[in-house]
Amino acid sequence: MGTWNAGIFDDDIALDIKAEFDDALAEGMTVKEATKQILESFEDVLEDDEESPIVYLALAALQLEKGEIQKNIKKKALQIIESEQGMERWEEAGAELLVQRKVILNELKRNLVQR
Secondary structure, eight states: OOBOSSSTTSBHHHHHHHHHHHHHHHTTOOHHHHHHHHHHHTHHHHTOTTTHHHHHHHHHHHHHHHTOOOHHHHHHHHHHHHHTTTOHHHHHHOHHHHHHHHHHHHHHHHHHHHO
16 A cells, blocks of 8 residues: 555545545445445554554545534544654655645644534
8 A cells, every 4th residue: 555645545545445435425325324334344454553544534534525524533533633643654755745744634633623
């Protein structure tokens, strides 16, 4: 799996989550049902300390986009952002990309806090 930029969906895992989430909604699922499906589908990823933050951040961004943020997803995403959990990929990519990622995560945090 790879990361190619600093955006929330500039990662293979996040992009897979977005595709499955969008497909679930297109099939008539609610945001809550689509989220549940993602958490089940990516259960193995959630067990990985480096990759699990990507799942929650992607879900938080998707829920915000749909105007239906769940408290548990919001809380987990905020914890991840505040603790800088899962930043290894961007640290390895270099200082510039790491700074950009932090800016994007702080923007996501602001949007989450406003909801």
